[in-house]
Amino acid sequence: MADDPCSANVGWSIVAGAGADSTLAGVLAGFLIVAATALLTQWNDRSDSDTFALFASGVPALTLSSYLFTVLAGSQPVPAYCKQMWSQWLPAFALLLIGAAVLLCGLGWALVSYSDNLAVKLLELNRPMNRVEETRRFFISLSACLSLGGTTAMTCWLIAASVVYLKANTSRNFWGVAYNPHFEFLHIKWYPLFFVFLFGLYVVVRSAYLVIWRTLDARRENVASCTRYTPGVFESRAAVDVQKYRTTPRTAGEIRNFAAIAVGTLIADLSTRHAVQDRFSPKTTCGIIGLMFIGYAIARLAYCGLIRFFGPALRKQPTTVSFDDADAKVQGTLSTEKPEDAIRIKYSVRRLSATSYHVVLFAIVGTLFAAGLTQAWFWAGTGVALFLGGFYPACILLGLSYAVPSGPATKLPEWKTWRGSSLLP
Secondary structure (H helix, E strand, O other): OOOOHHHOOOOOOHHHHHHHHHHHHHHHHHHHHHHHHHHHHOOOOOOOHHHHHHHHHHHHHHHHHHHHHHHHHOOOOOHHHHHHHHHHHHHHHHHHHHHHHHHHHHHHHHHHHHHHHHHHHHHHOOOOHHHHHHHHHHHHHHHHHHHHHHHHHHHHHHHHHHHHHHHHOOOHHHHOOOOOOOOOOOOOOHHHHHHHHHHHHHHHHHHHHHHHHHHHHHHHHHHHHHHOOOOOEOOOOOOHHHHOOOOOOHHHHHHHHHHHHHHHHHHHHHHHHHHOOOOOOHHHHHHHHHHHHHHHHHHHHHHHHHHHHHHHHHEOOOOOOHHHHHHHHHHOOEOOOOHHHHHOOOOOOOOHHHHHHHHHHHHHHHHHHHHHHHOOOOOOOHHHHHHHHHHHHHHHHHHHHHOOOOOOOOOOOHHHHEOOHHHOO
């Protein structure tokens, strides 16, 4: 890093690490292609179409990430172009993280689909029902571990990458000054780093909560499908506590939210002050927490008002009721398939397709953005690069948490059922 002016005082050389990152992205892309091909060749053997779509969406992300890292590896670090190179690196690294998360979450979906097929085979062999339930519960839990690790770990790496990017963009080298290893950073403004830490912590906590919550619903549905198994009949087999959508009391929920805001703001403030090497000030921290409370209260009141006055008009309305009538009739009649197929769980996949679309969209937009910087078609500011390479990928990782296998009775937040919300990650 001594010969790399773009890496002074940052602790990471994007040029030196680009070759290894490119190789890693290519290897992961190969794994995804093999997994997608294996699912495609077994299409007639109960392969899941949503799992195949998720695997396929990660291929362009990892492939284009490998290409962007190759471009960086061949670049010559010059002080005048350091900011441009860092702006190219951030989307490439985010694509690598998204592709790795898609691989882990896709493996989770593959394990869940395999557990359904295995449950049918165990019934054909006249295995006890408790053995079927335990086996499927193991794969559901293993899928949760993969998804939880994939979303939270990649979010943590995304936070680290965004922090390094912000630090690098405050280096004196970016202003055309001759390289000097003893140069120190200019004063780093605390609020972009604070936003990165705070939003990153929110994504980590929210992802963990969604994965655990949806997994518990899937495990309850697993028990319900085994205890209410009726050969040859497809019917709603959700457990009673799953069918009833229980919400925590509003007061307790708000207290929990305020406590989470206080703890998250404190951790983000401490992390920010450590990053900018500033002393801890309890008075300033209390003021920041107070501002976050006020901002949350305003956003909460605005959200409640939006739901009350515009919610009925924004809710997604079915185009026709004939599909609901047909589903009710089909679920109450005898199945023409094998009797053991009634043991299968109808998992909720409502957000999986939207997330897969955004993975592909991010791969295309990120590559065009990096190509534009390479050819000097435009000059992107720090905020634009941070939004495209930090905020947007974090939203996709949060969408992957919503796409974790869950029971059919699992409900989404009310705003996610409105018209147009299906386009969000």
